[in-house]
Amino acid sequence: MSDDPAAGRPIYLDYAATTPVDARVAARMNECLTEEGCFGNPGSTSHAYGEAAREHVARARREVALAVGAAPDEVVFTSGATEADNLALFGIAHYYRDSGRHIVTARTEHKAVLDACRELERRGFRITFLTPDRSGRIAPSQVASAVCADTVLVSLMHVNNEIGVITDIPAVAAACAAAAPQARLHVDAAQSVGKCAVDFHAWGIDLLSLSAHKVYGPKGVGALVVSRRREVQLTPLLYGGGQERRLRSGTLATHQIVGMGEAFAIARSGPAAELERVARLKAQLLQGLQAIGGVLVNGDPEHSVPHILSVSIEGVEGESLLAAIRPAIAVSTGSACTSSEAEPSYVLRALGRDERLAEASLRLSFGRFSQERDIERAIVVVRHAVEHLRRIAGP
Amino acid sequence: MSYSELTRRYFEAAPCAGVLEGTRCVRGAAGHPTQGTWVQFDVEFDRGGERIERARFRAFGCPHVIAIAAWVAEQASGRAPEARLPESAAALRERFDVPVEKLGRLLIVEDAWAAVARAAARWMEARAAQGRSPEERESAVREATGREATTPLAAPSRQGH
Numbered sequence: 001m002s003d004d005p006a007a008g009r010p011i012y013l014d015y016a017a018t019t020p021v022d023a024r025v026a027a028r029m030n031e032c033l034t035e036e037g038c039f040g041n042p043g044s045t046s047h048a049y050g051e052a053a054r055e056h057v058a059r060a061r062r063e064v065a066l067a068v069g070a071a072p073d074e075v076v077f078t079s080g081a082t083e084a085d086n087l088a089l090f091g092i093a094h095y096y097r098d099s100g101r102h103i104v105t106a107r108t109e110h111k112a113v114l115d116a117c118r119e120l121e122r123r124g125f126r127i128t129f130l131t132p133d134r135s136g137r138i139a140p141s142q143v144a145s146a147v148c149a150d151t152v153l154v155s156l157m158h159v160n161n162e163i164g165v166i167t168d169i170p171a172v173a174a175a176c177a178a179a180a181p182q183a184r185l186h187v188d189a190a191q192s193v194g195k196c197a198v199d200f201h202a203w204g205i206d207l208l209s210l211s212a213h214k215v216y217g218p219k220g221v222g223a224l225v226v227s228r229r230r231e232v233q234l235t236p237l238l239y240g241g242g243q244e245r246r247l248r249s250g251t252l253a254t255h256q257i258v259g260m261g262e263a264f265a266i267a268r269s270g271p272a273a274e275l276e277r278v279a280r281l282k283a284q285l286l287q288g289l290q291a292i293g294g295v296l297v298n299g300d301p302e303h304s305v306p307h308i309l310s311v312s313i314e315g316v317e318g319e320s321l322l323a324a325i326r327p328a329i330a331v332s333t334g335s336a337c338t339s340s341e342a343e344p345s346y347v348l349r350a351l352g353r354d355e356r357l358a359e360a361s362l363r364l365s366f367g368r369f370s371q372e373r374d375i376e377r378a379i380v381v382v383r384h385a386v387e388h389l390r391r392i393a394g395p
Numbered sequence: 396m397s398y399s400e401l402t403r404r405y406f407e408a409a410p411c412a413g414v415l416e417g418t419r420c421v422r423g424a425a426g427h428p429t430q431g432t433w434v435q436f437d438v439e440f441d442r443g444g445e446r447i448e449r450a451r452f453r454a455f456g457c458p459h460v461i462a463i464a465a466w467v468a469e470q471a472s473g474r475a476p477e478a479r480l481p482e483s484a485a486a487l488r489e490r491f492d493v494p495v496e497k498l499g500r501l502l503i504v505e506d507a508w509a510a511v512a513r514a515a516a517r518w519m520e521a522r523a524a525q526g527r528s529p530e531e532r533e534s535a536v537r538e539a540t541g542r543e544a545t546t547p548l549a550a551p552s553r554q555g556h
Contacts, residue, residue, distance in 0.1 A: 317431065319457040323398065323406065356429060392412045393428070393455040394435070 010330045011374045015214075016161055016191060016308050016365035017332055021259070022216035028262040029218060032056060032255035042252045043241060053254045060261025067264040068189070068208060069199035070225045076244045077223050077257050081190040083237070084209035084224035085112040085155075087248065088186040091234030092153045092207070093120050099182065100150040106130040106138050106157075107350040110188055113155050126150070134352050135300035136165035140175035147180035154183050158198065159191035162347040162363055163299030164308030166196060173204035184232055190214055190222070194267030195275070195305045200225055206232045212256070216368060217263030221256035224248075274368070279306035281366050281375050286311075288379030292386050298348055298361065308365045312348065313382075316389040318359030324385035325362075329378050332363040398458055399492035405462035411469050413451040415439045421518045423510025426503040432456040434464050434507035438471060438515060444522050447471045447515075452507075459493045460500050466491075467508060476515035480508050 012020075021029075032038045032053070042057045044050025058072070065072040078084045093103065105117055107129045117127045128146045132138050143154055154176050159166050169187055176185050186207040192198050194215045200208050208225035212218055226232050226247065240249030286309055289295045294314035313321060322333050333345075344358035353361070364378065398406065414422075415437035424435035433455040441448040450471035452464040470481040480487065484501050487493070493501060 317456055319396065320406070320461060323396070323403075323458045354429075356431065359431075388409070392409050392453060392461055393433075394414070394453040 010326070010328050011377055012330045013364045013366055013370070013374065013378055014330050014332050015367035015370070016164075016363060018213045018219065019216045019367055020369065021213075021218055022263060022266060022368070024266060025217055025259045025262045029255040029259040032258050038254065040254075042254055043243060053252075056254055056258050057252055060257045060264075063261040063265040063268070064210065064223055065225070067193055067198070067268040068210065068225060069201050069203075070208070071201075071228065073245075074200070074225050074228050075223050076226055076247045077221065077252060077260075078248055079220055080213075080222040081110075081188060081209045081211035082112040082222075083248075084211075084222050085110070085186075085188055086116050087224050087234065087237050088207040088209060089113065089116040089120065089153065089155060090237060091247070092184055092186070092232075093123075093125055094235035095233045096152040096184075100152040101125045102128070102148060102150040102152065104128045104130065104143060104146045104151060104154045104183075106132060108132050108136060108138075108160055108162075108347045109155065109157055110161055110190070113157070113188060117155075131350060132165075135303070136160055136163050136298070136347075136351050137300060137303060138167055138172070140168060140171040143172050144175040144179040147176060147183055149180070149182070151180045151183040153186060154180075155186040155188070157188040157191075159189070159196065159305050159308075160299070160347065161191050161308075162345060163310040163351070164191075164304035164365075165299040166303050166305060169205065170203045177204060184230075191305065191308070193264060194270060195278075195307055200227070201229065206230055212260035212263055215263045215267045218256050218259040221253060221260045223260070275306055278366060278370070281370055281372065282306050282309050284372065285309055285364060285366075285375045285378065288375070289382060292383050294386075296357070298351060298353065307367055308363065310348075310361060310363045312353055312357040312361040313386055314357065314360070315393060316360050316386055317393075318344075318356075318361070320389050321360055321362070321385060324388060325381050328381040329364075331378075332365075333359070333361060396494075398462075402458055402462045402491045402493075405465045405491075406458040409461060409465050411449075411451050411465055412453065413437075414453065415449070415451050419444070419448075421511060421514035423507055423512065423514045425506035425510055426456075428455040432460055432500045432503045434460065434504050436464070436468060436471075436507050436511040438476060438511055440476075440515070440518070444519060445475065447474050447476055450511075456500060456503075457497065459491055459497055460504060463487055463491055463493075463501065463504050464507070467504065476512050476519075478509045478512040480505055 038052045038056055040049030040053040042053040061072045061075045064075050103125055121127050130138050130142050156167055158169055173185050184206040187205050188209040189198050190211040206227045211222040234247055236247050238249045243249055289311055296312045298310035344355045348358040348361055419440040420437055422437045426433040435453040438447045438450045450468040452468040454461045454464045484505050
């Protein structure tokens, strides 16, 4: 993204929070909005308008399924990954509540999973919150040890939204299947698509949460992929028209679904060179930041996605750090969903960072429109801010 | 979090950031970095020993803490050392548009200033004692500063850091 002063905007380095909608995606969405476009209700079976909209939705469904190795009829469109997570957790918990009342998850999950688990705890479910190692990873053996005959669901994210660490989902699935074959495996893959491989069937996943706006698609749309192979059953959250296999009632948001489909199609067909380019940007950024001194990397760089870099910076106060860099670069000090709460990141605390270091952390994430000059500028801005604050604080 | 223009200006420029050392300098501090806020003030007396010639600060804290500490240090020149800030904490809160939940941090700035004012009072007392007999002077200095009369005041202990 441009750092042209004429634009008057900071350099955007918060792609893990959200991405700008790709112009190709916006164009496809626009085709579904106005009178001359495909504005019909996909649920209308009595006329051509509805049929045309249905075709658009079907195409999007195919694209989403293809991107994650699932079948089209396994894709349930939702309002986003948060709803998908809630549908997975509450849906499984309620449907299988007579079979078991134990759920396994991790302390570093997104709030959409953690808060849902807390609510299920209040409703009588027992939740095991696994603690990752200092690199942020959950070992499959931890899952195997945590599950029991009462376990109905294991819910783990594929890519951590704050530190970018990748969980070995195939190994977790294998451990889960061996130790508790009755338990379903839910994976939040909101940060994965377009950044690393996701293979729903090959990996043995039962439920997969997806988001469009992390992949240059629109906000307000996502999906829960629900395995038909293992005949996963869910109690729906919404009742009404019975859309989406009766799992998610409500008129389908054609333009947003079409946007998600186009975004996933672009992500799937994107050149591998693009990922390599983003990985080079990350390496450049890491090298530049580490040259400042007192910069600690959060998570395991060897097992993380190429577009997220989380660092904690010694000797500076978190709010001042953000205030100092904010005019020039847009980054996150924690997950975007929790940064307004001004509390140290629970993810970084779970990794063993103390409160002050967790507060003095930056998540820099980049993507399709990030350029080398953006990274160079970001390094300069962070270095100046850190030096300024350390000079004020003294040795 | 958004900041007032005044807060941003003093946070970014941080006038008077630094330390002072010398025989006419004293130091006071409050808070601790591990608690999120730490402020230290150094003041240097004029040659008459009655007024503050200049002040410097160091701070680990949010932009409001840094801005207010910088402002307080800037305002100190030419004043007699007093335990009170140039403005009350409430007035400073209003001047810098500090959210009410940050009042505790502002009180650390106030405590740091009170600490340097106490150190200044001890220094002035010790200086006044220099006109007394060697025994009286030694005793007064020891009582006022906790140091031997021959120990320079140049490098006081770094309270709270």
